[in-house]
Amino acid sequence: MATYPQNFRFGEFVGSLIWLILWILIIVTLVGLPLIFIVLFYIPLPPIGNQVLTPYLFLTMMVDPSRTIPIIHQLMTTDLFRVAMFPGFTYAALIAAVTIFVERKFLAKMQLRIGPLYAGKIEGIFQLIADGLKLIAKEIIVPSGADKPMFWAAPIMFVSTAAAVVALIPAAPGYVVADTDVGLLAVFAILGFFPLIALLFAWASNSKYPFIGGLRALHQMIAFEIPFILSALSVVILSGTLNLTGIVDSQIQSYWFIFFLPISAFVFYISSLAELERIPFDLPEAESEIVAGWLTETSGMIYGLLQLGSYVKTYALAALFVVLFLGGWAGPMVFPPQIQTPIINIAPLYDQQAANATLWFTLKTFGVIMLMLLPRGISPRIRIDILLHTGWYKLIVLAFINIFVALALIYGGILGPGGLLVR
Amino acid sequence: MAGETAADFTPILYMLGFGLLASVPVLILSRLISPRRRYNPVKFLPMECGQMPTGEGRSHFMMQYYAYILMFVVFDVMSIFLYAWGTALFSIPRVATLPIIGFLGIMFAAMGYALYLAGRKGIW
Numbered sequence: 272m273a274t275y276p277q278n279f280r281f282g283e284f285v286g287s288l289i290w291l292i293l294w295i296l297i298i299v300t301l302v303g304l305p306l307i308f309i310v311l312f313y314i315p316l317p318p319i320g321n322q323v324l325t326p327y328l329f330l331t332m333m334v335d336p337s338r339t340i341p342i343i344h345q346l347m348t349t350d351l352f353r354v355a356m357f358p359g360f361t362y363a364a365l366i367a368a369v370t371i372f373v374e375r376k377f378l379a380k381m382q383l384r385i386g387p388l389y390a391g392k393i394e395g396i397f398q399l400i401a402d403g404l405k406l407i408a409k410e411i412i413v414p415s416g417a418d419k420p421m422f423w424a425a426p427i428m429f430v431s432t433a434a435a436v437v438a439l440i441p442a443a444p445g446y447v448v449a450d451t452d453v454g455l456l457a458v459f460a461i462l463g464f465f466p467l468i469a470l471l472f473a474w475a476s477n478s479k480y481p482f483i484g485g486l487r488a489l490h491q492m493i494a495f496e497i498p499f500i501l502s503a504l505s506v507v508i509l510s511g512t513l514n515l516t517g518i519v520d521s522q523i524q525s526y527w528f529i530f531f532l533p534i535s536a537f538v539f540y541i542s543s544l545a546e547l548e549r550i551p552f553d554l555p556e557a558e559s560e561i562v563a564g565w566l567t568e569t570s571g572m573i574y575g576l577l578q579l580g581s582y583v584k585t586y587a588l589a590a591l592f593v594v595l596f597l598g599g600w601a602g603p604m605v606f607p608p609q610i611q612t613p614i615i616n617i618a619p620l621y622d623q624q625a626a627n628a629t630l631w632f633t634l635k636t637f638g639v640i641m642l643m644l645l646p647r648g649i650s651p652r653i654r655i656d657i658l659l660h661t662g663w664y665k666l667i668v669l670a671f672i673n674i675f676v677a678l679a680l681i682y683g684g685i686l687g688p689g690g691l692l693v694r
Numbered sequence: 695m696a697g698e699t700a701a702d703f704t705p706i707l708y709m710l711g712f713g714l715l716a717s718v719p720v721l722i723l724s725r726l727i728s729p730r731r732r733y734n735p736v737k738f739l740p741m742e743c744g745q746m747p748t749g750e751g752r753s754h755f756m757m758q759y760y761a762y763i764l765m766f767v768v769f770d771v772m773s774i775f776l777y778a779w780g781t782a783l784f785s786i787p788r789v790a791t792l793p794i795i796g797f798l799g800i801m802f803a804a805m806g807y808a809l810y811l812a813g814r815k816g817i818w
Contacts, residue, residue: 354708360716407724410731415738416751423721431713438709449705456777457706477751478740493766500773507780567741572724576717659762664809667769671798674776678791681783688784 317345344619350448357629358442360434366636367582372399374644381648409571414477417568421475425468426569426576432464433583440590441516443600443628454515455507458591459500462546465584466492469555469565476568484564487655488555491545494662495552499542501670502535505677506595509686515591519599525686525693527598535673536596538666540642543588545662547581550647554655589639593632597639602631765808772801 311326318324319332319341332338346352353359372387376394379386391397413422439454439461441447451457466489473485506528507513510521522528529536545552556564563569569577593599606626610618653661681687740747779794 350705350708354705354712359709360712364716407720408728409724410728411721411724412738414740415735416740427714427717427721430717431710434713434716435706435710438706448709449703451702456774457703461706474752476740478742478747479749479751479753480741482752490762493762497766497769497773500770501776504773504776504780507777508783511781511784513777513781562741562743571728572721576720579717663762663765667805671802682788682791 319345340619347620353446353448354438358440358446359437359448362442363434363437363583363586364579366586366633366640367579368399370582370585370640370644371578372396373641374647377641377644378648403575406572406575411571411573412568414568416477418475418477421471422573425472425475426573426580429465429468429472429580430576430583432461432468433580433587436461436587437583437590439515440587440594441519441599442590442632443625444516446625446629447516450516451514453513455503455513455518458515458587459503463492463496465546473565476565478568480561480563480567481565483561484555484557484567487557488548488565490655491548491552491554491658491662494659495542495545495666498538498662498666498670499546501667501674502538502542503595505532505535505670505673508674508677508681511687515594519594519601522598523601525690527596527601529596531680531686532596532673532677534669534676536592538670538673539592539595541666542662543592544643544646545658547585547588547643549585549643551650551653552658553652554658557652559652585640585643586636589643590632590636592639593635597635600628600632602627602634605630765805769801769805772797 308326308330311329316324316326316329322328329342332342347357355361375398376386378384387395387398389395390401413419436458438448439451439458441450449457469488470485473481473488476482506518509528509531510518512518512521548555554564556566558564561567566574566577604623604627606623608623610621612618681690685691686693740751742748775797776794779790783791
Protein backbone atom coordinates (compact mmCIF):
# COMPACT_ATOMS: atom_id res chain seq x y z
CA MET A 272 0.00 0.00 0.00
CA ALA A 273 1.34 3.38 -1.02
CA THR A 274 1.87 5.90 1.78
CA TYR A 275 2.93 9.54 1.74
CA PRO A 276 6.33 10.33 3.27
CA GLN A 277 6.04 12.01 6.70
CA ASN A 278 7.42 15.38 5.61
CA PHE A 279 5.45 15.70 2.37
CA ARG A 280 4.86 19.29 1.24
CA PHE A 281 2.87 20.07 -1.87
CA GLY A 282 5.00 23.15 -2.62
CA GLU A 283 8.17 21.06 -2.66
CA PHE A 284 6.48 18.55 -4.95
CA VAL A 285 5.55 21.32 -7.44
CA GLY A 286 9.05 22.74 -7.11
CA SER A 287 10.61 19.39 -7.99
CA LEU A 288 8.33 19.15 -11.04
CA ILE A 289 9.47 22.61 -12.19
CA TRP A 290 13.12 21.60 -11.74
CA LEU A 291 12.45 18.49 -13.81
CA ILE A 292 10.91 20.54 -16.64
CA LEU A 293 13.87 22.94 -16.54
CA TRP A 294 16.35 20.10 -16.84
CA ILE A 295 14.40 18.58 -19.73
CA LEU A 296 14.42 21.97 -21.52
CA ILE A 297 18.18 22.37 -21.03
CA ILE A 298 18.93 18.85 -22.26
CA VAL A 299 16.65 19.23 -25.30
CA THR A 300 18.31 22.53 -26.26
CA LEU A 301 21.88 21.39 -25.77
CA VAL A 302 21.65 17.77 -26.95
CA GLY A 303 18.33 17.14 -28.67
CA LEU A 304 18.31 19.92 -31.26
CA PRO A 305 21.91 19.36 -32.44
CA LEU A 306 21.16 15.65 -32.67
CA ILE A 307 18.07 16.32 -34.82
CA PHE A 308 20.20 18.58 -37.03
CA ILE A 309 22.90 15.96 -37.49
CA VAL A 310 20.32 13.32 -38.36
CA LEU A 311 18.57 15.66 -40.82
CA PHE A 312 21.87 16.33 -42.59
CA TYR A 313 22.38 12.64 -43.24
CA ILE A 314 18.90 11.50 -44.34
CA PRO A 315 17.73 12.47 -47.84
CA LEU A 316 14.86 14.96 -47.57
CA PRO A 317 12.20 15.10 -50.31
CA PRO A 318 11.49 18.33 -52.27
CA ILE A 319 8.46 20.17 -50.89
CA GLY A 320 6.47 22.13 -53.46
CA ASN A 321 9.09 23.78 -55.63
CA GLN A 322 11.91 24.16 -53.12
CA VAL A 323 14.54 21.73 -51.94
CA LEU A 324 14.13 20.92 -48.28
CA THR A 325 17.18 21.63 -46.15
CA PRO A 326 17.46 21.10 -42.39
CA TYR A 327 17.27 24.89 -41.84
CA LEU A 328 14.14 25.18 -43.91
CA PHE A 329 12.69 22.12 -42.17
CA LEU A 330 13.15 23.65 -38.72
CA THR A 331 11.67 27.01 -39.81
CA MET A 332 8.71 25.17 -41.32
CA MET A 333 8.23 23.18 -38.12
CA VAL A 334 7.77 26.26 -35.92
CA ASP A 335 5.23 27.91 -38.25
CA PRO A 336 1.99 25.85 -38.26
CA SER A 337 0.85 27.08 -41.66
CA ARG A 338 4.15 26.06 -43.28
CA THR A 339 4.08 22.63 -41.59
CA ILE A 340 1.09 21.62 -43.75
CA PRO A 341 3.18 20.76 -46.88
CA ILE A 342 5.48 18.60 -44.76
CA ILE A 343 2.51 16.74 -43.29
CA HIS A 344 1.05 16.41 -46.78
CA GLN A 345 4.32 14.90 -47.98
CA LEU A 346 4.41 12.58 -44.96
CA MET A 347 0.88 11.34 -45.62
CA THR A 348 1.97 9.79 -48.92
CA THR A 349 4.78 7.74 -47.39
CA ASP A 350 4.77 4.10 -46.34
CA LEU A 351 5.56 5.14 -42.78
CA PHE A 352 2.26 7.01 -42.44
CA ARG A 353 0.34 4.07 -43.88
CA VAL A 354 2.05 1.56 -41.56
CA ALA A 355 2.02 3.63 -38.40
CA MET A 356 -1.07 5.79 -38.69
CA PHE A 357 -4.11 5.51 -40.89
CA PRO A 358 -4.95 2.13 -42.28
CA GLY A 359 -2.24 0.69 -40.06
CA PHE A 360 -1.41 0.24 -36.43
CA THR A 361 -2.69 3.39 -34.71
CA TYR A 362 -6.09 3.27 -36.42
CA ALA A 363 -6.52 -0.41 -35.59
CA ALA A 364 -5.33 0.03 -31.99
CA LEU A 365 -7.64 3.01 -31.54
CA ILE A 366 -10.63 1.03 -32.79
CA ALA A 367 -9.54 -1.89 -30.57
CA ALA A 368 -9.41 0.43 -27.54
CA VAL A 369 -12.84 1.86 -28.27
CA THR A 370 -14.13 -1.69 -28.77
CA ILE A 371 -12.91 -2.78 -25.33
CA PHE A 372 -14.73 0.09 -23.62
CA VAL A 373 -17.87 -0.15 -25.74
CA GLU A 374 -18.02 -3.91 -25.15
CA ARG A 375 -18.06 -3.48 -21.38
CA LYS A 376 -20.72 -0.75 -21.39
CA PHE A 377 -22.81 -2.41 -24.10
CA LEU A 378 -22.89 -5.83 -22.40
CA ALA A 379 -23.61 -4.16 -19.07
CA LYS A 380 -26.60 -2.28 -20.49
CA MET A 381 -27.87 -5.47 -22.14
CA GLN A 382 -27.78 -7.34 -18.84
CA LEU A 383 -29.23 -4.45 -16.79
CA ARG A 384 -25.90 -3.74 -15.10
CA ILE A 385 -24.04 -0.43 -14.99
CA GLY A 386 -20.56 -1.33 -16.17
CA PRO A 387 -17.42 0.69 -15.43
CA LEU A 388 -18.42 3.88 -13.63
CA TYR A 389 -15.78 5.47 -11.44
CA ALA A 390 -12.72 6.26 -13.59
CA GLY A 391 -13.46 9.57 -15.30
CA LYS A 392 -16.43 11.79 -14.55
CA ILE A 393 -18.74 10.59 -17.32
CA GLU A 394 -19.72 6.90 -17.42
CA GLY A 395 -16.23 5.66 -16.52
CA ILE A 396 -14.70 6.86 -19.77
CA PHE A 397 -11.12 6.59 -18.46
CA GLN A 398 -11.55 2.96 -17.38
CA LEU A 399 -9.30 1.78 -20.20
CA ILE A 400 -6.46 4.09 -19.15
CA ALA A 401 -6.84 2.92 -15.56
CA ASP A 402 -6.76 -0.70 -16.67
CA GLY A 403 -3.70 -0.08 -18.81
CA LEU A 404 -1.82 1.58 -15.95
CA LYS A 405 -2.78 -1.28 -13.65
CA LEU A 406 -1.60 -3.90 -16.11
CA ILE A 407 1.70 -2.15 -16.80
CA ALA A 408 2.44 -1.79 -13.09
CA LYS A 409 1.75 -5.44 -12.23
CA GLU A 410 4.43 -8.04 -11.78
CA ILE A 411 4.86 -10.50 -14.64
CA ILE A 412 5.06 -13.97 -13.12
CA VAL A 413 6.76 -16.59 -15.26
CA PRO A 414 5.81 -20.02 -13.88
CA SER A 415 8.67 -22.28 -12.86
CA GLY A 416 9.64 -24.74 -15.55
CA ALA A 417 8.26 -22.50 -18.28
CA ASP A 418 10.05 -22.04 -21.57
CA LYS A 419 11.10 -18.48 -20.88
CA PRO A 420 12.03 -17.17 -24.36
CA MET A 421 8.82 -18.56 -25.83
CA PHE A 422 6.76 -17.26 -22.90
CA TRP A 423 8.02 -13.71 -23.48
CA ALA A 424 7.95 -13.89 -27.28
CA ALA A 425 4.41 -15.25 -27.74
CA PRO A 426 2.48 -12.05 -26.76
CA ILE A 427 4.75 -9.95 -28.97
CA MET A 428 4.24 -12.35 -31.86
CA PHE A 429 0.48 -12.27 -31.26
CA VAL A 430 0.29 -8.46 -31.48
CA SER A 431 2.55 -8.20 -34.52
CA THR A 432 0.74 -10.97 -36.39
CA ALA A 433 -2.57 -9.20 -35.74
CA ALA A 434 -0.94 -6.02 -37.11
CA ALA A 435 0.18 -7.94 -40.20
CA VAL A 436 -3.44 -8.93 -40.89
CA VAL A 437 -4.45 -5.25 -40.64
CA ALA A 438 -1.79 -4.43 -43.27
CA LEU A 439 -3.85 -6.15 -45.97
CA ILE A 440 -7.20 -4.47 -45.27
CA PRO A 441 -8.02 -1.45 -47.47
CA ALA A 442 -9.76 1.28 -45.44
CA ALA A 443 -10.22 3.87 -48.22
CA PRO A 444 -9.36 4.00 -51.94
CA GLY A 445 -5.56 3.94 -52.05
CA TYR A 446 -5.21 3.68 -48.28
CA VAL A 447 -3.92 0.16 -47.83
CA VAL A 448 -0.50 -0.85 -46.53
CA ALA A 449 0.09 -3.87 -48.79
CA ASP A 450 -2.00 -3.88 -51.98
CA THR A 451 -1.23 -7.37 -53.28
CA ASP A 452 -2.94 -9.34 -56.04
CA VAL A 453 -3.61 -12.26 -53.69
CA GLY A 454 -4.74 -10.19 -50.70
CA LEU A 455 -7.51 -12.55 -49.58
CA LEU A 456 -5.26 -15.63 -49.62
CA ALA A 457 -2.59 -13.67 -47.73
CA VAL A 458 -5.15 -12.83 -45.04
CA PHE A 459 -6.00 -16.53 -44.65
CA ALA A 460 -2.30 -17.41 -44.57
CA ILE A 461 -1.54 -14.94 -41.78
CA LEU A 462 -4.67 -15.91 -39.81
CA GLY A 463 -3.34 -19.46 -39.77
CA PHE A 464 -0.53 -18.39 -37.43
CA PHE A 465 -2.78 -17.53 -34.48
CA PRO A 466 -3.60 -21.03 -33.21
CA LEU A 467 0.09 -21.90 -33.55
CA ILE A 468 1.01 -18.95 -31.33
CA ALA A 469 -1.70 -19.95 -28.85
CA LEU A 470 -0.39 -23.52 -28.82
CA LEU A 471 3.24 -22.34 -28.43
CA PHE A 472 2.29 -20.12 -25.51
CA ALA A 473 0.25 -22.90 -23.95
CA TRP A 474 3.15 -25.33 -24.28
CA ALA A 475 5.63 -22.76 -22.93
CA SER A 476 3.54 -22.21 -19.78
CA ASN A 477 4.29 -25.73 -18.47
CA SER A 478 0.86 -26.01 -16.91
CA LYS A 479 -2.10 -28.28 -17.51
CA TYR A 480 -4.96 -25.83 -18.13
CA PRO A 481 -3.11 -23.74 -20.72
CA PHE A 482 -2.13 -26.91 -22.54
CA ILE A 483 -5.72 -28.12 -22.79
CA GLY A 484 -6.80 -24.63 -23.86
CA GLY A 485 -4.14 -24.44 -26.56
CA LEU A 486 -5.15 -27.80 -28.00
CA ARG A 487 -8.78 -26.68 -28.00
CA ALA A 488 -7.77 -23.51 -29.89
CA LEU A 489 -6.10 -25.70 -32.50
CA HIS A 490 -9.13 -28.00 -32.85
CA GLN A 491 -11.52 -25.11 -33.17
CA MET A 492 -9.43 -23.35 -35.80
CA ILE A 493 -9.16 -26.52 -37.85
CA ALA A 494 -12.90 -27.16 -37.69
CA PHE A 495 -13.77 -23.62 -38.83
CA GLU A 496 -10.94 -22.91 -41.27
CA ILE A 497 -12.65 -24.65 -44.20
CA PRO A 498 -16.08 -22.95 -43.90
CA PHE A 499 -14.19 -19.68 -43.42
CA ILE A 500 -12.27 -20.10 -46.67
CA LEU A 501 -15.22 -21.51 -48.62
CA SER A 502 -17.58 -18.70 -47.61
CA ALA A 503 -15.16 -16.16 -49.08
CA LEU A 504 -14.88 -18.23 -52.26
CA SER A 505 -18.35 -17.19 -53.45
CA VAL A 506 -17.27 -13.53 -53.17
CA VAL A 507 -14.21 -14.32 -55.29
CA ILE A 508 -16.45 -16.01 -57.89
CA LEU A 509 -18.67 -12.92 -58.12
CA SER A 510 -15.84 -10.38 -58.30
CA GLY A 511 -13.26 -12.43 -60.20
CA THR A 512 -10.29 -11.16 -58.22
CA LEU A 513 -8.47 -11.88 -54.98
CA ASN A 514 -7.33 -8.28 -54.53
CA LEU A 515 -9.37 -6.76 -51.67
CA THR A 516 -9.48 -3.31 -53.31
CA GLY A 517 -10.72 -4.99 -56.50
CA ILE A 518 -13.45 -6.79 -54.55
CA VAL A 519 -14.68 -3.47 -53.13
CA ASP A 520 -14.56 -1.86 -56.59
CA SER A 521 -16.68 -4.63 -58.09
CA GLN A 522 -19.24 -4.10 -55.31
CA ILE A 523 -19.33 -0.37 -56.04
CA GLN A 524 -20.00 -1.20 -59.69
CA SER A 525 -22.92 -3.51 -58.85
CA TYR A 526 -24.48 -3.98 -55.41
CA TRP A 527 -23.21 -5.12 -52.02
CA PHE A 528 -22.55 -8.85 -52.09
CA ILE A 529 -24.52 -9.48 -48.90
CA PHE A 530 -27.71 -9.11 -50.98
CA PHE A 531 -26.63 -11.96 -53.27
CA LEU A 532 -24.79 -14.08 -50.70
CA PRO A 533 -26.56 -13.84 -47.34
CA ILE A 534 -25.76 -17.45 -46.43
CA SER A 535 -22.06 -16.90 -47.14
CA ALA A 536 -22.10 -13.79 -44.98
CA PHE A 537 -23.72 -15.78 -42.17
CA VAL A 538 -21.17 -18.59 -42.45
CA PHE A 539 -18.32 -16.06 -42.55
CA TYR A 540 -19.69 -14.33 -39.45
CA ILE A 541 -20.03 -17.58 -37.49
CA SER A 542 -16.57 -18.81 -38.49
CA SER A 543 -14.95 -15.49 -37.66
CA LEU A 544 -16.55 -15.69 -34.20
CA ALA A 545 -14.90 -19.10 -33.86
CA GLU A 546 -11.62 -17.76 -35.22
CA LEU A 547 -11.71 -14.93 -32.65
CA GLU A 548 -12.51 -17.33 -29.78
CA ARG A 549 -15.46 -15.23 -28.76
CA ILE A 550 -18.59 -16.50 -26.96
CA PRO A 551 -20.35 -18.81 -27.94
CA PHE A 552 -17.12 -20.34 -29.29
CA ASP A 553 -14.73 -19.39 -26.49
CA LEU A 554 -13.86 -22.96 -25.56
CA PRO A 555 -10.09 -22.24 -25.57
CA GLU A 556 -10.59 -19.80 -22.67
CA ALA A 557 -13.64 -21.38 -21.04
CA GLU A 558 -13.33 -19.87 -17.58
CA SER A 559 -15.83 -22.17 -15.87
CA GLU A 560 -14.12 -25.35 -17.10
CA ILE A 561 -10.38 -24.78 -17.47
CA VAL A 562 -9.69 -21.62 -15.37
CA ALA A 563 -8.79 -19.30 -18.27
CA GLY A 564 -7.68 -21.75 -20.94
CA TRP A 565 -4.46 -20.86 -22.65
CA LEU A 566 -4.37 -17.51 -20.82
CA THR A 567 -4.21 -19.13 -17.35
CA GLU A 568 -0.55 -18.36 -16.60
CA THR A 569 -0.58 -14.82 -18.05
CA SER A 570 -0.15 -11.85 -15.76
CA GLY A 571 0.40 -8.15 -16.06
CA MET A 572 1.38 -6.77 -19.44
CA ILE A 573 1.62 -10.19 -21.09
CA TYR A 574 -2.13 -10.52 -20.59
CA GLY A 575 -2.56 -6.90 -21.77
CA LEU A 576 -0.68 -7.53 -25.00
CA LEU A 577 -2.63 -10.72 -25.73
CA GLN A 578 -5.88 -8.83 -25.19
CA LEU A 579 -4.72 -5.99 -27.45
CA GLY A 580 -3.79 -8.51 -30.11
CA SER A 581 -7.14 -10.26 -29.94
CA TYR A 582 -9.05 -6.97 -30.23
CA VAL A 583 -6.90 -5.84 -33.17
CA LYS A 584 -7.77 -9.20 -34.72
CA THR A 585 -11.45 -8.50 -34.04
CA TYR A 586 -11.09 -5.22 -35.95
CA ALA A 587 -9.30 -6.99 -38.80
CA LEU A 588 -11.98 -9.66 -39.22
CA ALA A 589 -14.84 -7.15 -38.93
CA ALA A 590 -13.11 -5.00 -41.56
CA LEU A 591 -12.69 -8.08 -43.75
CA PHE A 592 -16.42 -8.77 -43.43
CA VAL A 593 -17.13 -5.17 -44.48
CA VAL A 594 -14.76 -5.45 -47.45
CA LEU A 595 -16.15 -8.77 -48.63
CA PHE A 596 -19.88 -8.35 -48.07
CA LEU A 597 -20.82 -4.78 -47.13
CA GLY A 598 -19.20 -2.89 -49.98
CA GLY A 599 -16.16 -1.59 -48.13
CA TRP A 600 -16.10 2.19 -48.16
CA ALA A 601 -19.09 2.66 -50.48
CA GLY A 602 -21.68 5.13 -49.21
CA PRO A 603 -23.43 8.40 -50.02
CA MET A 604 -21.22 11.51 -50.08
CA VAL A 605 -21.64 13.60 -46.95
CA PHE A 606 -18.55 15.82 -47.00
CA PRO A 607 -18.31 19.18 -48.85
CA PRO A 608 -15.82 19.41 -51.73
CA GLN A 609 -13.81 22.18 -50.00
CA ILE A 610 -13.45 23.13 -46.37
CA GLN A 611 -12.48 26.39 -44.70
CA THR A 612 -10.85 26.41 -41.29
CA PRO A 613 -10.43 29.70 -39.40
CA ILE A 614 -6.86 29.79 -38.06
CA ILE A 615 -4.76 27.34 -40.09
CA ASN A 616 -5.77 26.54 -43.63
CA ILE A 617 -5.65 22.73 -43.80
CA ALA A 618 -7.25 22.60 -47.26
CA PRO A 619 -4.28 20.81 -48.95
CA LEU A 620 -4.63 17.93 -46.48
CA TYR A 621 -8.34 17.52 -47.16
CA ASP A 622 -9.48 14.86 -49.58
CA GLN A 623 -13.23 14.58 -50.03
CA GLN A 624 -13.20 11.00 -51.33
CA ALA A 625 -10.86 9.68 -48.65
CA ALA A 626 -12.73 11.43 -45.82
CA ASN A 627 -16.06 10.04 -46.98
CA ALA A 628 -14.62 6.57 -47.49
CA THR A 629 -13.05 6.57 -44.03
CA LEU A 630 -16.30 7.65 -42.42
CA TRP A 631 -18.40 4.93 -44.03
CA PHE A 632 -15.76 2.25 -43.56
CA THR A 633 -15.41 3.07 -39.86
CA LEU A 634 -19.17 3.16 -39.34
CA LYS A 635 -19.71 -0.19 -41.06
CA THR A 636 -16.79 -1.79 -39.23
CA PHE A 637 -18.19 -0.62 -35.92
CA GLY A 638 -21.57 -2.04 -36.83
CA VAL A 639 -20.03 -5.44 -37.56
CA ILE A 640 -17.94 -5.28 -34.37
CA MET A 641 -21.11 -4.62 -32.36
CA LEU A 642 -22.71 -7.60 -34.08
CA MET A 643 -19.71 -9.70 -33.04
CA LEU A 644 -20.00 -8.50 -29.43
CA LEU A 645 -23.73 -9.23 -29.30
CA PRO A 646 -23.62 -13.04 -28.73
CA ARG A 647 -21.50 -12.52 -25.62
CA GLY A 648 -24.44 -10.88 -23.89
CA ILE A 649 -27.14 -13.34 -24.91
CA SER A 650 -25.65 -16.74 -25.61
CA PRO A 651 -24.15 -19.51 -23.47
CA ARG A 652 -21.01 -21.40 -24.43
CA ILE A 653 -21.60 -24.45 -26.61
CA ARG A 654 -20.17 -27.93 -26.07
CA ILE A 655 -17.07 -28.94 -28.01
CA ASP A 656 -18.75 -31.80 -29.89
CA ILE A 657 -21.58 -29.48 -30.99
CA LEU A 658 -18.92 -27.01 -32.11
CA LEU A 659 -17.15 -29.61 -34.22
CA HIS A 660 -20.48 -30.86 -35.56
CA THR A 661 -21.49 -27.30 -36.54
CA GLY A 662 -18.16 -26.66 -38.23
CA TRP A 663 -17.89 -29.91 -40.16
CA TYR A 664 -21.45 -30.86 -41.03
CA LYS A 665 -23.50 -27.69 -41.32
CA LEU A 666 -21.34 -24.69 -42.20
CA ILE A 667 -19.47 -26.39 -45.06
CA VAL A 668 -22.75 -27.42 -46.69
CA LEU A 669 -24.18 -23.91 -46.23
CA ALA A 670 -21.06 -22.38 -47.78
CA PHE A 671 -21.41 -24.65 -50.81
CA ILE A 672 -25.05 -23.64 -51.32
CA ASN A 673 -23.94 -20.06 -51.87
CA ILE A 674 -21.09 -21.06 -54.17
CA PHE A 675 -23.72 -22.55 -56.49
CA VAL A 676 -25.88 -19.43 -56.11
CA ALA A 677 -22.86 -17.34 -57.16
CA LEU A 678 -22.22 -19.63 -60.14
CA ALA A 679 -25.86 -19.31 -61.21
CA LEU A 680 -25.62 -15.51 -60.97
CA ILE A 681 -22.52 -15.47 -63.16
CA TYR A 682 -23.76 -17.95 -65.77
CA GLY A 683 -27.25 -16.48 -65.77
CA GLY A 684 -25.74 -13.19 -66.94
CA ILE A 685 -26.85 -11.22 -63.89
CA LEU A 686 -23.42 -10.37 -62.49
CA GLY A 687 -19.91 -10.60 -63.89
CA PRO A 688 -18.58 -8.79 -66.98
CA GLY A 689 -21.50 -7.30 -68.93
CA GLY A 690 -24.09 -8.54 -66.46
CA LEU A 691 -27.58 -7.13 -65.93
CA LEU A 692 -26.94 -5.57 -62.53
CA VAL A 693 -23.50 -4.13 -63.34
CA ARG A 694 -23.50 -0.37 -63.63
CA MET B 695 -3.07 -8.53 -64.35
CA ALA B 696 0.47 -7.42 -63.70
CA GLY B 697 3.02 -9.85 -62.39
CA GLU B 698 3.63 -9.93 -58.69
CA THR B 699 7.02 -9.80 -57.04
CA ALA B 700 8.02 -10.69 -53.52
CA ALA B 701 8.71 -7.00 -52.95
CA ASP B 702 4.95 -6.31 -53.03
CA PHE B 703 4.68 -8.16 -49.75
CA THR B 704 7.35 -6.16 -47.88
CA PRO B 705 4.78 -3.67 -46.43
CA ILE B 706 3.35 -6.63 -44.48
CA LEU B 707 6.81 -7.12 -42.97
CA TYR B 708 6.97 -3.38 -42.16
CA MET B 709 3.67 -3.73 -40.36
CA LEU B 710 4.94 -6.81 -38.49
CA GLY B 711 8.03 -4.84 -37.50
CA PHE B 712 5.92 -1.92 -36.34
CA GLY B 713 3.91 -4.33 -34.19
CA LEU B 714 7.19 -5.49 -32.64
CA LEU B 715 8.31 -1.87 -32.14
CA ALA B 716 5.04 -1.05 -30.42
CA SER B 717 4.87 -4.05 -28.10
CA VAL B 718 8.49 -4.72 -27.02
CA PRO B 719 8.95 -1.32 -25.24
CA VAL B 720 5.70 -1.88 -23.34
CA LEU B 721 7.03 -5.16 -21.93
CA ILE B 722 10.39 -3.55 -21.09
CA LEU B 723 8.65 -0.61 -19.38
CA SER B 724 6.43 -2.98 -17.43
CA ARG B 725 9.52 -4.94 -16.36
CA LEU B 726 11.17 -1.69 -15.19
CA ILE B 727 8.35 -0.27 -13.09
CA SER B 728 6.65 -3.39 -11.76
CA PRO B 729 7.63 -4.94 -8.42
CA ARG B 730 9.69 -8.14 -8.50
CA ARG B 731 9.54 -10.08 -5.25
CA ARG B 732 11.22 -13.45 -5.31
CA TYR B 733 10.89 -14.68 -1.72
CA ASN B 734 8.04 -17.10 -2.21
CA PRO B 735 8.68 -20.21 -4.34
CA VAL B 736 5.03 -21.27 -4.16
CA LYS B 737 4.14 -18.17 -6.18
CA PHE B 738 5.90 -19.52 -9.25
CA LEU B 739 4.21 -22.90 -9.27
CA PRO B 740 1.84 -23.59 -12.18
CA MET B 741 -1.78 -22.74 -11.48
CA GLU B 742 -3.77 -25.69 -10.26
CA CYS B 743 -6.63 -24.03 -8.40
CA GLY B 744 -4.69 -23.62 -5.16
CA GLN B 745 -3.50 -27.22 -4.87
CA MET B 746 0.12 -28.29 -5.14
CA PRO B 747 0.56 -29.26 -8.81
CA THR B 748 1.02 -32.93 -9.48
CA GLY B 749 2.55 -34.64 -12.47
CA GLU B 750 3.84 -33.19 -15.68
CA GLY B 751 2.61 -29.91 -17.08
CA ARG B 752 3.01 -31.03 -20.67
CA SER B 753 1.37 -34.42 -20.52
CA HIS B 754 0.24 -36.66 -23.35
CA PHE B 755 -3.41 -37.28 -23.65
CA MET B 756 -5.73 -38.82 -26.19
CA MET B 757 -7.51 -36.14 -28.14
CA GLN B 758 -9.40 -38.36 -30.63
CA TYR B 759 -9.00 -35.83 -33.37
CA TYR B 760 -6.71 -37.60 -35.77
CA ALA B 761 -9.35 -38.29 -38.43
CA TYR B 762 -10.48 -34.66 -38.44
CA ILE B 763 -6.87 -33.58 -38.99
CA LEU B 764 -6.63 -35.90 -42.00
CA MET B 765 -9.86 -34.47 -43.41
CA PHE B 766 -8.57 -30.97 -42.82
CA VAL B 767 -5.41 -31.62 -44.80
CA VAL B 768 -7.44 -32.93 -47.75
CA PHE B 769 -10.14 -30.27 -47.75
CA ASP B 770 -7.83 -27.32 -47.15
CA VAL B 771 -5.96 -28.20 -50.32
CA MET B 772 -9.30 -28.67 -52.10
CA SER B 773 -10.52 -25.21 -51.14
CA ILE B 774 -7.32 -23.59 -52.39
CA PHE B 775 -7.79 -25.42 -55.72
CA LEU B 776 -11.29 -23.99 -55.84
CA TYR B 777 -9.79 -20.51 -55.35
CA ALA B 778 -7.61 -21.01 -58.42
CA TRP B 779 -10.74 -21.92 -60.38
CA GLY B 780 -12.88 -19.12 -58.91
CA THR B 781 -10.37 -16.41 -59.75
CA ALA B 782 -10.11 -17.49 -63.38
CA LEU B 783 -13.87 -18.04 -63.85
CA PHE B 784 -14.37 -15.03 -66.14
CA SER B 785 -11.61 -16.02 -68.55
CA ILE B 786 -12.20 -19.78 -68.95
CA PRO B 787 -14.94 -21.38 -71.10
CA ARG B 788 -18.13 -22.48 -69.38
CA VAL B 789 -17.50 -26.14 -70.13
CA ALA B 790 -14.53 -25.98 -67.75
CA THR B 791 -16.94 -25.79 -64.81
CA LEU B 792 -18.12 -29.37 -65.38
CA PRO B 793 -14.84 -31.05 -64.29
CA ILE B 794 -14.83 -28.85 -61.19
CA ILE B 795 -18.37 -30.00 -60.35
CA GLY B 796 -17.18 -33.58 -60.80
CA PHE B 797 -14.22 -32.90 -58.52
CA LEU B 798 -16.56 -31.44 -55.89
CA GLY B 799 -18.81 -34.48 -56.20
CA ILE B 800 -15.90 -36.87 -55.58
CA MET B 801 -14.71 -34.86 -52.58
CA PHE B 802 -18.18 -34.61 -51.11
CA ALA B 803 -18.89 -38.29 -51.50
CA ALA B 804 -15.64 -39.07 -49.70
CA MET B 805 -16.35 -36.54 -46.97
CA GLY B 806 -19.93 -37.71 -46.49
CA TYR B 807 -18.71 -41.31 -46.18
CA ALA B 808 -16.07 -40.27 -43.64
CA LEU B 809 -18.58 -38.34 -41.56
CA TYR B 810 -21.09 -41.21 -41.80
CA LEU B 811 -18.50 -43.68 -40.50
CA ALA B 812 -17.60 -41.22 -37.75
CA GLY B 813 -21.21 -40.93 -36.67
CA ARG B 814 -21.78 -44.69 -36.76
CA LYS B 815 -18.76 -45.75 -34.74
CA GLY B 816 -19.01 -42.87 -32.31
CA ILE B 817 -15.25 -42.58 -31.96
CA TRP B 818 -14.98 -38.80 -32.04
